[in-house]
Amino acid sequence: MLQVIQSPSKYIQGPNALQEIGYYGKLLADFYLVIADQVVMNITQETIEKSLKKEDVQGHFELFKGECSKKEILRLGDILKANNCRGVIGVGGGKALDTAKAVAYYNKVPVLIVPTIASNDAPTSALSVIYTEKGEFEEYLMYPTNPDIVFMDTTVVAKAPVRLFVAGMGDALSTYFEGRACLRAHAKTMAGGQSTLAAMGLAKLCYDTLLEEGYKAKLAVENGVATSAVERIIEANTYLSGIGFESSGLAAAHAIHNGLTVLEECHHMYHGEKVAFGTLVQLVLENASEEELETVLDFCDRVGLPITLAQIGVKEGDGFKEKKIMEVAKASCAEGETIHNMPFKVTPEQVYAAILTADALGKAWRE
Incomplete structure (x- = not known):
């Protein structure tokens, strides 16, 4: 079996990163369907509109209804086609981002992923978790490629609810242990092959970073600020865990x-x-x-x-x-x-x- 590692084309992290989405988005498309729920839309729409407009990129904003289900994916896909959008921007938590990836995949357009929380490792991955309308797990939807660009605006993420930030550490916590089990079993990973040294290295770094920085980062986020520890945990929750789980296995x-x-x-x-x-x-x-x-x-x-x-x-x-x-x-x-x-x-x-x-x-x- 071949060894395989994969990742998004670009991963961009830092304070106020969302202000640059127009610049990077213009590289891939000139008209985007922007998907977010009402709360996230209220927080981010103005910044995204301003950035897109600055680069002469259009955006059609549409509310996400809350569940990454086949019905919701089809609904948003119809809206994309009706408006002739040529790219997708997904903003919010894991289910909104997974839905954005699915809409982009079925319509063969690029996708930009903008997490507003560091609650899971979905943003970087080439898969979506599909649920039923009732919220029960249904299946994994696998993609041939990872998202084109992932934006982590740490200013936004640091102001998200602390519980969501901590939940991201819970998701990241499993990365090393699941990867280690897959390595011992010579199992095929989500990337389609056996694990690599790089993937396991990232998985172990993810675990070590959680132990070293997790508690300090939680205290900082409780006060709504982004310290070095917060920056490192955001990277661990999102990039290290994302590449780690996908290329070292679940x-x-x-x-x-x-x-x-x-x-x-x-x-x-x-x-x-x-x-x-x-x-x-x-x-x-x-x-x-x-x-x-x-x-x-x-x-x-x-x-x-x-x-x-x-x-x-x-x-x-x-x-x-x-x-x-x-x-x-x-x-x-x-x-x-x-x-x-x-x-x-x-x-x-x-x-x-x-x-x-x-x-x-x-x-x-x-x-």
């Missing part, structure tokens, strides 16, 4: 996340929060060392990531173990799930046991 942590989406009580939790708990479950599956488990538990607890089932909304009750957790375990082990990239066979019974053990570890840590 394994159990993200499959556990997907399994958790079948529980309605978990729908209010962010992607990265569920992935963080999934990372703990993966470490239990691997029978990781006590030192490694304690490092992850300590990091999560300090920055505010969930380490128990209760923290992700799953409460004990009648039929708790037999029904809810086994349902999650079975969904995590569905055919085609990334849990099968682990270097050993994984069954729903093993996942069930690992989830309950991870929960017990989290409870004990918090006592």
